[in-house]
Amino acid sequence: MINIQSLTFGYADHPPLFQNFNWKITRGETWAILGPSGCGKTTLLYLLAGLKFPASGSAQIDGEHITRPRPQSGLILQDYGLLPWSTVRENVALGLNVRKFYGADGKHAPDDFIPKNNIENWIQRLGLGEAADKFPAQLSGGQRQRTAIARTLVLEPDLLLMDEPFSSLDAITRDDLQRLTLSLCEEKNIILVIVTHAIEEAAALGKKILLLGTPPNQNPRIFENPNAGRDGYQNTSDFQDLCRELRNEMQTRSAQ
Amino acid sequence: MKRRDVLLAAAAILATWQVAAMIVSMPILPTPLTVFVVFFKELQNGLLIHFAVSLWRVTAGMLLSALAAAPAGLVIGGSKRLNRIFAPVIYLLYPIPKVVFVPVIILFLGIGDTSKIVIMFLILFFQIVVLVRDQASGIAPQLIQSLQSLGAGRRALFRFIYLPASLPAILTALRQSIGTAVAVLYITELSATKYGLGYYIYYRGSTLLDYPSMYAGVIAMSLLGLGMYFSVDWLERKWCGWKFVS
Numbered sequence: 001m002i003n004i005q006s007l008t009f010g011y012a013d014h015p016p017l018f019q020n021f022n023w024k025i026t027r028g029e030t031w032a033i034l035g036p037s038g039c040g041k042t043t044l045l046y047l048l049a050g051l052k053f054p055a056s057g058s059a060q061i062d063g064e065h066i067t068r069p070r071p072q073s074g075l076i077l078q079d080y081g082l083l084p085w086s087t088v089r090e091n092v093a094l095g096l097n098v099r100k101f102y103g104a105d106g107k108h109a110p111d112d113f114i115p116k117n118n119i120e121n122w123i124q125r126l127g128l129g130e131a132a133d134k135f136p137a138q139l140s141g142g143q144r145q146r147t148a149i150a151r152t153l154v155l156e157p158d159l160l161l162m163d164e165p166f167s168s169l170d171a172i173t174r175d176d177l178q179r180l181t182l183s184l185c186e187e188k189n190i191i192l193v194i195v196t197h198a199i200e201e202a203a204a205l206g207k208k209i210l211l212l213g214t215p216p217n218q219n220p221r222i223f224e225n226p227n228a229g230r231d232g233y234q235n236t237s238d239f240q241d242l243c244r245e246l247r248n249e250m251q252t253r254s255a256q
Numbered sequence: 257m258k259r260r261d262v263l264l265a266a267a268a269i270l271a272t273w274q275v276a277a278m279i280v281s282m283p284i285l286p287t288p289l290t291v292f293v294v295f296f297k298e299l300q301n302g303l304l305i306h307f308a309v310s311l312w313r314v315t316a317g318m319l320l321s322a323l324a325a326a327p328a329g330l331v332i333g334g335s336k337r338l339n340r341i342f343a344p345v346i347y348l349l350y351p352i353p354k355v356v357f358v359p360v361i362i363l364f365l366g367i368g369d370t371s372k373i374v375i376m377f378l379i380l381f382f383q384i385v386v387l388v389r390d391q392a393s394g395i396a397p398q399l400i401q402s403l404q405s406l407g408a409g410r411r412a413l414f415r416f417i418y419l420p421a422s423l424p425a426i427l428t429a430l431r432q433s434i435g436t437a438v439a440v441l442y443i444t445e446l447s448a449t450k451y452g453l454g455y456y457i458y459y460r461g462s463t464l465l466d467y468p469s470m471y472a473g474v475i476a477m478s479l480l481g482l483g484m485y486f487s488v489d490w491l492e493r494k495w496c497g498w499k500f501v502s
Contacts, residue, residue, distance in 0.1 A: 069404050077398050077401065081403070081405075083420070097416070098407050098408045098416065108412070
């Protein structure tokens with residue numbers, strides 16, 4: 001599904017973040033990208049989202065080079081990216097309205113795009129019924145995140161990219177939304193790629209964990225974590241062991 | 257702002273005026289009561305026509321400048337390249353006092369309404385374009401990236417982000433421009449016209465030395481500015497409701 005080959009990317013006047021970087025993702029997988037600040041986690045997400053482009057090498061989804069944001073990919077940013085002047089309902093409908101704005105041109109909206117009226121379903125599904133007419137400034141952090149998730153899922157994506165989406169939430173809301181995200185991705189067979197700097201979050205969410213280190217990233221380490229998302233997994237010794245291993249590896253890679 | 261506070265402020269201004277008139281005790285500063293009596297009498301005696309003419313000129317000048325400057329500010333603020341090209345031009349032209357071009361513009365466009373509207377347009381255009389440009393260029397990149405990830409291209413970004421994000425700035429620019437617009441209106445109506453509140457105030461005060469009538473004209477002009485101010489406030493509450501939620 002996603003194939004990154006010999007990718008090199010760096011910002012002007014800075015050493016490259018990625019050099020001859022390779023990575024493969026297959027359908028149905030749940031990935032967490034973990035690493036210290038400045039290692040290129042968010043940049044990698046933006047490369048997948050079609051918001052940044054490699055200097056050399058390629059990033060492909062289903063065999064097609066990513067040359068612009070793909071209608072089937074959903075991106076949720078750290079601050080949720082909600083329009084402050086739109087209500088929850090309008091924010092949830094935003095992606096559909098953008099697609100209606102252009103029509104099914106295959107570029108801004110899928111070729112087979114048919115406007116659906118599933119906004120209310122997603123508002124109810126994510127427990128936003130009572131907040132539907134409120135503006136983002138009137139919402140809690142959890143409600144804002146739910147709105148961002150609803151806005152993305154209403155477009156029925158096959159790839160969900162999330163950039164530290166739970167970092168500003170309290171522990172209970174975070175656990176609740178992590179569970180919700182995993183179950184929705186499983187139900188809809190959506191690939192989830194989540195960026196985080198929190199080791200426990202990566203271990204709780206990613207069935208595969210991509211660990212980035214000090215740039216340039218060439219050979220990232222990948223951790224298999226098949227039990228991620230299972231009830232009670234975070235209380236097991238396997239989870240604690242994985243967190244310890246991730247922490248040690250992060251320290252080793254940061255020191256290099 | 258609460259309506260009660262506005263009424264209290266109006267009462268305080270009137271009380272100050274009354275006290276000042278009593279202290280000065282000269283025909284050049286009549287009491288508010290004298291002026292209000294004349295004001296209502298003058299309304300039936302041509303003041304309303306002067307008011308309507310001024311209202312048309314100032315509304316036309318402001319609307320034209322908003323309709324031209326807001327899109328220009330949005331386009332310039334939305335593109336780093338265009339901003340780089342136009343920023344020095346705006347930087348040079350903005351501080352030039354356009355009011356000094358009144359005689360030149362009258363020479364070019366004649367003594368009708370067009371020259372008066374164009375002068376107001378020239379002054380207001382730059383105020384609005386600068387405010388809107390700054391607002392548009394200051395939009396958080398995350399917001400833009402977020403919409404781009406939903407498939408938005410340039411046109412959709414303008415429709416769904418740049419325009420709504422800049423609407424408060426457009427209204428703020430309009431609100432800030434009202435005082436300037438009315439002042440410019442007064443200057444442009446001092447010459448080459450027989451209609452308008454500027455002409456009315458100058459003619460009654462300087463030629464006829466009819467001070468109560470002159471002050472009636474000043475009140476009419478103040479009401480014109482206040483009316484426009486309240487209209488912009490009303491539009492802001494209607495179009496930018498999100499700014500007033502807590």
